[in-house]
Amino acid sequence: MLGLALDFAFVALAGAFALAALRLVIGPSVPDRILALDTLYVDAVAITILLGIRHDSLAYFEAALLVALIGFVSTAAFAWYAARGELGR
Amino acid sequence: MLGAALEAGISFCLVVGGFFALVGSIGLVRLPDSLMRLHAPTKATTLGVGGVLAASLLYFLGSGRFVVHELLIVLFLFVTAPVSALMLARAAIRLRLSSRARLPKPEDYA
Numbered sequence: 757m758l759g760l761a762l763d764f765a766f767v768a769l770a771g772a773f774a775l776a777a778l779r780l781v782i783g784p785s786v787p788d789r790i791l792a793l794d795t796l797y798v799d800a801v802a803i804t805i806l807l808g809i810r811h812d813s814l815a816y817f818e819a820a821l822l823v824a825l826i827g828f829v830s831t832a833a834f835a836w837y838a839a840r841g842e843l844g845r
Numbered sequence: 846m847l848g849a850a851l852e853a854g855i856s857f858c859l860v861v862g863g864f865f866a867l868v869g870s871i872g873l874v875r876l877p878d879s880l881m882r883l884h885a886p887t888k889a890t891t892l893g894v895g896g897v898l899a900a901s902l903l904y905f906l907g908s909g910r911f912v913v914h915e916l917l918i919v920l921f922l923f924v925t926a927p928v929s930a931l932m933l934a935r936a937a938i939r940l941r942l943s944s945r946a947r948l949p950k951p952e953d954y955a
Binding site: 757758760761762764765766767768769771772773774775776778779784785786787788790791792794795798799801802805806808809812814817818820821824825828831832835836838839840 | 847852853855856857859860862863864866867869870871873874879882883886887890891893894897898900901904905908910912914915917918921922925926928929932933935936937939940
């Protein structure tokens with residue numbers, strides 16, 4: 757049962773990844789693309805955690821934490837740049 | 846090694862997490878304008894990741910290894926998702942993207 761649920765979660769997250777990537781490619785405005793990139797980061801965190809469960813390993817948590825951190829910082833920087841047209845200040 | 850009830854709970858969390866992550870991305874593709882699209886991934890996807898992390902917490906708790914990393918990641922994601930949503934909404938207002946919703950003008954908005 758656990759294996760089946762794990763498979764379902766992998767497939768659902770792969771679908772989520774594909775749809776977010778679609779929005780990243782077509783998304784008409786800049787905030788749409790930034791939002792799609794943020795969604796990709798969050799989905800990447802979830803997939804990393806799922807890999808940790810599947811391989812029964814604790815080594816994936818640091819990677820997931822780092823991906824979450826870098827994702828937030830890059831989203832904040834992109835959104836700041838989209839709103840102001842420059843970084844800094 | 847895991848009890849049947851615990852395994853059922855982990856499976857439930859995994860299914861709920863995967864489902865909500867998928868719903869968030871479907872909303873990201875299907876909703877009509879930029880500020881509406883902001884709604885789906887920032888809430889549904891966050892809940893989806895929360896479900897997956899709860900499953901991971903239960904799994905490693907059940908196999909006798911308690912790790913605080915999941916709690917850290919959940920806390921971090923739940924704190925940062927509204928912040929990035931706010932920044933993106935502000936960028937969308939500054940760029941004067943059209944929306945069905947009535948928005949404040951950028952001049953009234955610090």
